[in-house]
Amino acid sequence: MTDKGMIDSLTSLRFFAAFAIVLHHARSTIFPADFMLGVPLGHGVSFFFVLSGFILAYVYSGKLEPSQPYAFYVSRLARIWPAHIFTMLLVVLLFPPVSWTKGAEPAWLVTLLNGTLLQAIVPIPAYYFSFNSVSWSISTEMFFYLAFPFLLAHLDKTWHIKLIALLATGGLIATLLDLHKVNYYSPDKITIFSGHGLAYISPALRIQEFFIGILLFKFYNSVKSFRFFNAVTCTALELLSIAAVILLTKKVLVFSYVQSGAGNIASGEFWGHCAVGLLFGLVIVTFAFNRGILSKLLGLKFFVILGEISFAIYMLHQIVLRYYVGHRSLFSEIPTPLVFPCLVLVTIVMAYAMWRYVEMPSQRWLKKVLIRKERQSSEPACRTAQGTRSAPSYPASQG
Numbered sequence: 001m002t003d004k005g006m007i008d009s010l011t012s013l014r015f016f017a018a019f020a021i022v023l024h025h026a027r028s029t030i031f032p033a034d035f036m037l038g039v040p041l042g043h044g045v046s047f048f049f050v051l052s053g054f055i056l057a058y059v060y061s062g063k064l065e066p067s068q069p070y071a072f073y074v075s076r077l078a079r080i081w082p083a084h085i086f087t088m089l090l091v092v093l094l095f096p097p098v099s100w101t102k103g104a105e106p107a108w109l110v111t112l113l114n115g116t117l118l119q120a121i122v123p124i125p126a127y128y129f130s131f132n133s134v135s136w137s138i139s140t141e142m143f144f145y146l147a148f149p150f151l152l153a154h155l156d157k158t159w160h161i162k163l164i165a166l167l168a169t170g171g172l173i174a175t176l177l178d179l180h181k182v183n184y185y186s187p188d189k190i191t192i193f194s195g196h197g198l199a200y201i202s203p204a205l206r207i208q209e210f211f212i213g214i215l216l217f218k219f220y221n222s223v224k225s226f227r228f229f230n231a232v233t234c235t236a237l238e239l240l241s242i243a244a245v246i247l248l249t250k251k252v253l254v255f256s257y258v259q260s261g262a263g264n265i266a267s268g269e270f271w272g273h274c275a276v277g278l279l280f281g282l283v284i285v286t287f288a289f290n291r292g293i294l295s296k297l298l299g300l301k302f303f304v305i306l307g308e309i310s311f312a313i314y315m316l317h318q319i320v321l322r323y324y325v326g327h328r329s330l331f332s333e334i335p336t337p338l339v340f341p342c343l344v345l346v347t348i349v350m351a352y353a354m355w356r357y358v359e360m361p362s363q364r365w366l367k368k369v370l371i372r373k374e375r376q377s378s379e380p381a382c383r384t385a386q387g388t389r390s391a392p393s394y395p396a397s398q399g
Contacts, residue, residue, distance in 0.1 A: 022313070114135065
């Protein structure tokens with residue numbers, strides 16, 4: 001464990017998920033379009049969604065009241081918004097205005113929605129892929145955070161109702177998209193409504209993965225003390241869970257599309273995400289025990305630091321790749337086999353700097369200012385109503 005009470009092995013795994021997405025976006029830029037063809041590298045986002053639900057449940061279970069979510073919301077905003085604004089400004093500084101909003105009008109609205117992390121609710125590619133394209137996922141996650149206190153509340157009694165409701169809602173929306181043959185996604189139609197903007201981007205069809213993470217924490221919490229989960233069995237489970245992801249992810253995705261029916265892209269996408277989320281969940285739960293050889297290895301400081309900066313790597317990598325594509329001549333002296341390693345190194349160095357000098361100070365400052373102001377404003381009201389009783393306390397903000 002770290003001093004924050006986090007699970008080191010899970011922190012480290014975030015780096016590998018982020019690196020898979022880096023490889024995914026390096027296709028057709030650094031590598032040929034068929035590089036690692038068939039390997040679903042882009043599904044690293046699903047891993048982050050499931051892991052987010054698991055870790056938030058781990059940190060806040062029994063500590064967060066739905067009626068008092070303010071400190072939680074401040075903590076989550078402080079976690080992702082500074083990095084988002086910083087990378088958005090980098091895009092403005094490094095790339096021409098035409099690439100910022102990708103032709104969507106009005107430009108001011110696209111900018112406003114992106115800056116406030118609301119772009120994921122607009123199912124138009126030019127909106128949700130504006131500025132730093134990968135920020136669509138943290139926009140989506142912001143809505144998970146809004147729902148989290150309510151998803152966590154009374155979980156033991158309501159988890160099955162919530163799960164059925166979320167799956168039914170997502171499945172129904174995906175089915176309607178397929179029935180109406182809605183335009184899914186095409187590079188020459190990025191300024192019009194897209195089914196991709198709902199099935200792949202929208203919080204309504206991705207929150208299921210987040211909730212799977214919450215439910216997996218519930219399962220983990222109920223079995224973590226079993227003697228069965230010793231060093232030997234946990235090592236075996238770690239190896240088996242990784243093998244399952246490597247060997248079964250593609251098969252699960254194909255099965256989801258086949259079962260959804262020919263041409264039903266949205267349904268295949270939705271059920272595929274849910275199924276892959278479960279596969280990633282197996283990895284998360286087995287490594288959360290932190291008793292196997294692999295999880296102990298991932299607990300080394302080197303891997304933990306890479307995990308800590310993984311969010312910055314994710315937020316910066318596409319900017320680095322875009323800059324390379326637009327300025328290839330600057331890299332002409334670098335041997336071709338070394339181009340990608342050099343870009344990865346640059347990304348990691350930039351990520352560490354952004355994590356240390358932008359993310360961490362901004363988090364501390366925002367929490368200090370916003371939470372203290374809220375406490376100060378609520379304290380007089382508490383004293384008026386309840387004599388000298390102190391202001392409400394909040395759970396420690398982590399992550």
